[in-house]
Amino acid sequence: xxxxxxxxxxxxxxxxxxxxxxxxxxxxxxxxxxxxxxxxxxxxxxxxxxxxxxxxxxxxxxxxxxxxxxxxxxxxxxxxxxxxxxxxxxxxxxxxxxxxxxxxxxxxxxxxxxxxxxxxxxxxxxxxxxxxxxxxxxxxxxxxxxxxxxxxxxxxxxxxxxxxxxxxxxxxxxxxxxxxxxxxxxxxxxxxxxxxxxxxxxxxxxxxxxxxxxxxxxxxxxxxxxxxxxxxxxxxxxxxxxxxxxxxxxxxxxxxxxxxxxxxxxxxxxxxxxxxxxxxxxxxxxxxxxxxxxxxxxxxxxxxxxxxxx
Numbered sequence: 001x002x003x004x005x006x007x008x009x010x011x012x013x014x015x016x017x018x019x020x021x022x023x024x025x026x027x028x029x030x031x032x033x034x035x036x037x038x039x040x041x042x043x044x045x046x047x048x049x050x051x052x053x054x055x056x057x058x059x060x061x062x063x064x065x066x067x068x069x070x071x072x073x074x075x076x077x078x079x080x081x082x083x084x085x086x087x088x089x090x091x092x093x094x095x096x097x098x099x100x101x102x103x104x105x106x107x108x109x110x111x112x113x114x115x116x117x118x119x120x121x122x123x124x125x126x127x128x129x130x131x132x133x134x135x136x137x138x139x140x141x142x143x144x145x146x147x148x149x150x151x152x153x154x155x156x157x158x159x160x161x162x163x164x165x166x167x168x169x170x171x172x173x174x175x176x177x178x179x180x181x182x183x184x185x186x187x188x189x190x191x192x193x194x195x196x197x198x199x200x201x202x203x204x205x206x207x208x209x210x211x212x213x214x215x216x217x218x219x220x221x222x223x224x225x226x227x228x229x230x231x232x233x234x235x236x237x238x239x240x241x242x243x244x245x246x247x248x249x250x251x252x253x254x255x256x257x258x259x260x261x262x263x264x265x266x267x268x269x270x271x272x273x274x275x276x277x278x279x280x281x282x283x284x285x286x287x288x289x290x291x292x293x294x295x296x297x298x299x300x301x302x303x304x305x306x307x308x309x310x
Contacts, residue, residue, distance in 0.1 A: 029141065029143050030142060033065060033066050033068065033104070034099065034104045035048060035049065035122065035140050036064065036069070036140075037049070040056065040058055040060070041060060041061050042056055042058040047139065048134070048141070049064055049104050050104055051063065052103075062091060063092070063095055064105065065095070065107035065109075066099055066102055066105060066106055067115070068107060072089070072094065073094045073107060079109050080108055081096060081109070081110055081113065096109075096112075099116060099117060099120055100117070101122050101125075102120055102125075103134055103135060122141055125141045127152040128144070128147075128149040128150060128155075129151065130152060132152055137153075139152055139154060140152075140153050144159060145160070146163045147163055148186070148216070164224055164226050166188050166189070166190060171190055171221065171226070171228065172190070173190060174189060174195075175191075175192075181193050181220060181221060181222075182196045182220060183219055183220075183226055184211035187211055187213050189213065190221060196209050197209065197212075
């Protein structure tokens with residue numbers, strides 16, 4: 001007969017399982033030490049955690065490890081490559097390397113030095129909108145919650161606002177005329193229940209179906225706020241041909257014709273200037289017409305001398 005577990009033993013086993021689940025769970029990209037917020041000691045500009053300031057190239061007084069996130073090594077006996085028994089190390093005495101992907105300091109712990117470069121979350125971090133990496137901009141990197149692509153700090157809101165948009169004019173499947181029930185947020189394509197499955201591939205029950213094109217998990221279209229692609233033509237954006245008084249003077253703004261320039265909203269001052277120019281041109285045309293008529297007119301004395309010949 002096995003011994004009966006006590007309450008303390010059960011509590012300890014539950015705690016171990018909970019800690020194991022916390023370690024195995026994926027942490028969000030914004031909470032990673034290599035993607036944390038850092039303020040430069042000299043220029044006082046907020047930026048992503050990095051070895052040198054992106055703006056003034058200054059060295060930080062207290063660098064942060066990009067793997068474990070510590071600023072002070074307090075291990076008297078541990079896995080430190082550089083042994084420091086009996087004392088704590090900070091600054092450059094704590095660091096051991098610089099990551100080539102996230103541009104962060106890595107402490108001199110053996111575990112951080114051997115595992116960070118292979119498991120760096122910013123290894124393939126390139127913004128989906130502006131195509132900039134970690135070394136090309138000073139802000140942090142984020143991941144879109146819809147398509148799971150990387151975004152920089154400047155384009156994250158613009159990308160998420162336009163992410164749920166299909167690259168077609170309707171919600172129909174590209175292979176047939178049925179309504180697309182599944183949508184791939186990475187390819188921006190909808191599939192019906194037949195064409196979302198590939199022939200010869202087994203799918204597990206209860207798991208989302210992968211995209212036949214890229215392999216990303218598809219979602220049901222009815223659960224998303226998907227929108228179709230729309231077009232803004234120049235005539236609609238200009239609003240000049242509309243007879244309504246509310247849209248006079250180019251209230252929409254936009255491009256004026258093929259060779260015109262971009263105009264902002266309102267346009268009252270521009271319309272007044274155009275009207276004045278048109279009035280001046282019409283006056284000049286009237287004056288030229290009068291001069292031409294005066295030149296063509298025949299004097300009365302010469303007209304009396306004219307005789308009609310039979």
